[in-house]
Each structure stands twice: as C-alpha cells, then as structure tokens.
Amino acid sequence: MIDCREPSRLVAFWAEALRYRPQPPPDGHPTWRDWYLSVGIPGEELGEGDCADRLEDPTGAGPRIWFQPVPETKTVKNRLHIDLKVGGGRGVPVVERRSRVDAEVARLTALGARVLGSMDDPDNGYYSAQLADPEGNEFCVV
Template identity: 60%
Template sequence: MKPQLQLTVDCADPDRLAAFWAAALGYRVEPAPAPFPTWRAYWLDQGVPEEELGAGDCSDSIVDPDGTGPRIWFQQVPEAKAVKNRLHPDLGVSGGRGVPFETRRERVRSEADRLERLGATRLRSEDSPDTGSCSVLMQDPEGNEFCVH
C-alpha cells in the first residue's frame, strides 16, 4: 500500500495557522467527524483529557477540497520557533517562465499582498528581469518561512 502524506506543522496556535493556511492554499479546515459539532467535542468523546486539547475548538487540520493535496495538521507544541525552517512551502502562482516576466511579477506581487492581508509578513523580494526570477520570501503568522514565486 502506498503511504499517504500528511504534513505536520509545530505551532503555538493551531486554529489560527489552520485558518491562515486554508485561506492561503485554497484548502478548507477539516470538518469534525459526524455527528460531532467540533473536533474538541470529538476528542473529548474519545477520552482525550481537556488539558491536552489546548485552546480553541481544535480545528487544527486542513484538507484540499479536491482531495489531491496532502492533509496538513497543525500540532500545538510548548516551545516557540527558534531557527530557520529546514523545509518550507513554495507557492507557485506566476505561471512559469513561459509567461511574460511583467505578468509573472504582477501575479507574485498580488499574491504576496493577499497573503499579507491574511497575516503573513514579507521578508524580501527578488525581482530580476535579467535572470527572469521573481519571488517573495514570506513568513506565516508564527514565523514559518515560505516562498511565493
């Protein structure tokens, strides 16, 4: 059997990051199993102690509505992020080098602007018509790096 890929992101506020990344990727927050109104209600029913659940309603995973992308789980951990990510997402929005540079640049800038409105921080931009490179390095609301290109 082929393994299924789930990405796990350690974080302080799983509900917040799940909402951010769902909006960023066009995913949706994974609904709790029926008949439970929330994940918290589900986990309590399964015997998980209240003190292990943290704050919020435990909506801490997101899924691709098309079912093609991996499930992403935001796992609450006590320690803060301390170093640069060893793995980071790249969000390809430009259309690739077959698209005119100015069009690609506008697409990347527009997406970076949208992600800033969602709570991301722009760290630096690379905008080089000579090499055809156009990208923005960003951080999500908890400081995890990702690129828009």
C-alpha cells in the same frame, strides 16, 4: 504536520493561503474537541475552542495538513518550506509573473503574512518573494 503554538490561527491563515478548508471532525462528533475528548485526550491539554487543527484540499487532490500544538515558538530555520506557485512559470513573461506574485503577496499580507524579502533577477527571468506566516514559518511566492 506543522508544529505551531496556535493551531486555530494557522488553520485560518493557511486555509486562505492555500485555498483549502478546515477538515470536518470525524462522523458522530460535532467538533474536533469532542472527538479528542472521546479518544481520551484530557480537556486541560486541549485549551479553548473547538480544536479545529486540520486542513484539506476541497478538490481532494492536495495533501491534508495537521497543525500540531507545541509549547515552544519557532526558533530556527523551517524543516519544511512551501512555495506558492502563482506566477505561471517561465513560459509567462517576467513582467506578468511579477504582477501575479505581487498581487498574491498583497493578499497574503492582508491575511497576516509578513514580507521578509524578494529576489528580482530580470536578466535571468526570475522573481519571487519570501514571506513568513503568522508564527514566523517562511515560505515563498513564485
């Protein structure tokens, strides 16, 4: 579960970032909004839209993620930190890993992420970038 102000915004971002997909609503319900109403959540608490607030791994291997709406914005350090491992690990030359990380950073910033910094330590064979999602949650690309 990830707390957020705008679940639909983060569902769209993280679906692309993780190569996940929005989780379909339970059987018999055309939208998540319809399902929430069916279990007694008042419509005024749901806001606008279809309330799509969950992601799933299309392969079924990764965890499902629920984006829980909360009234406050992020104000302190994350309690959860995701590392997107795209570089290939230490068995891949650091020059190649840097290229892979930079390409992923470019893809993610085009989706709405913001670059916070990087760690470039070629002597120790390390390269990574720290980013923030559209609501400011930090994550790394390594």
